[in-house]
Amino acid sequence: MIDLLKDIENRFQTFDTVHQQKRQAFTTVDKGRAIALVTWLKENSGFTTLTLLTAVDWIEDGVFQLTYLLNNPDKGFELGIRVMIDREEATMESSHHLWKNMMTYQRELKEMFGIDFPGSPRLNESFILEGWDDIPPYRRDFDTKEYSTTTYFPRPGRKTNDPTEYMKSKMYPNT
């Protein structure tokens, strides 16, 4: 694993490498080299399985973090490739030609985060949210509670207790 990490560091200038466990590592790569790296890993290093493609919204930094989680079934290696892309102009090169299931992940990301993958098939078809007309719900500036209360006829009379205070009042009522 260490050899592999050093190798891809030389070839693709990866940085921020975290060797999490014996067979699990995460590394970050530039947006432009990401698909080349993923292709290289698939073709030459036996990372033939795409476990998942997911995104994290780092709203404070103004970036989306894409994670390509790849798996090497022969050696049991798991490698996460992180890519930071701009939040305002969220576009990423499509890699649907590498794995068939990549198409579905990209479609989901387009719907949930609004990240565009030009050229990916069936990208603009609605996936889970049919007829969604707000900003994509997994972006962190989307207020899900407010959306729910204004849309879905909340039943009145629902109350929430702060767990700490509530348990204190229940268990130690005299203090």
Next chain:
Amino acid sequence: MEKDFDKKALTDMYKDKFLAPENEKRQVTAPDGSIIEIDPLDDYFCQERPKELKPRKGAVEKFLNWARAESLWVLGFGTGCGSIEIPPLVTPRFDMFRYGVQMRPTPRQSNVFIISGYLSVKTLKRAIRSYEQMPSPKYIIGLGSCTINGGMYWDSYNTINRLDHYLPVDVYIAGCMPRPEALLAGFGKLKELIKEGKGEKANEYARNFDWYKANQKKIIKDWNMPDFNW
């Protein structure tokens, strides 16, 4: 066949909306080779509003209610995590067949719809279609707290909070999740209601049809199916 239904109003209603591809007009080759034009909105769907089912007189209605209560046929439609409670009900341990309850594969054969848990907007659309295709008298059991007030998904962007704003609910079974015993108790309660002649929610749906439709359309934003589809 004479229709008192204004078809133009319907087409105007959907003019600026996307109509589901299977509902568009198309030309079909009939088995004898002739080409016929099919307009699914006109040909495949009934175009009458739901009607209230008037009760029969005296003992006849009592007998009918008894018969309805003793043969509850449940639509096999699982909407949320609650549908995992249905398989144990069918199997010998809880065995709902002894109460006259059984599962049916299609809406046309069933008269009880268990909304088992949370309903996302996408599923609600299918649930409405299934419910409207069921023959009256029909009953809805709301299973789990999600159907009552949203449950643990009360602040979710994609699940409804109150089922009774979109579909009429006869019996609620509270809990997260209710055990199969609770479901059996719910069936018992539903039987009582029907025998007393109180299983009237399908009629209520027909009476307040416009209110229900308005609520449904408020959250289903790409309404691309006919309003009257049973």
